[in-house]
Amino acid sequence: MRRRRLFTNAVLAAGVLLITGMAAAESRVFELSIRAGQIAESPRVIRVNQGDDVTLRWTTDRAMTIHLHGYDLEQKLTPGKPASMRLTARATGRFPIEVHAHGGGGDRTIGYLEVHPR
Numbered sequence: 001m002r003r004r005r006l007f008t009n010a011v012l013a014a015g016v017l018l019i020t021g022m023a024a025a026e027s028r029v030f031e032l033s034i035r036a037g038q039i040a041e042s043p044r045v046i047r048v049n050q051g052d053d054v055t056l057r058w059t060t061d062r063a064m065t066i067h068l069h070g071y072d073l074e075q076k077l078t079p080g081k082p083a084s085m086r087l088t089a090r091a092t093g094r095f096p097i098e099v100h101a102h103g104g105g106g107d108r109t110i111g112y113l114e115v116h117p118r
Helices: 002-023
Strands: 027-035 038-040 045-049 053-060 064-068 073-077 083-088 093-101 107-116
Touching: 038 107, 045 053, 053 064, 053 073, 064 083, 073 083
Parallel strands: 027 053, 045 107
Antiparallel strands: 027 038, 053 083, 064 073, 064 093, 093 107
């Protein structure tokens, strides 16, 4: 009987640790505005923790496509129409955010997403 109680307590403790670890993940929303091809008045390095739910809300003054390397996400942006890019930050590291301009102008890195381990 005592062994069974110890086992039950150990299982419950492990469950609490698992739930606590899951609850530590945050929902993070970043409002990002691109003007003249650059992130305007916003952090150029977005820092989150592994496991966070991340939403990048974009606005722009010209048509372009945003590409988040490492997560292989692309989002077409149109002036006057906000757009969102959502992800769960599973992979850790520093990932470039690149602009693919419509009609030429070249591709370039305008910022980074940094995902730190928990």
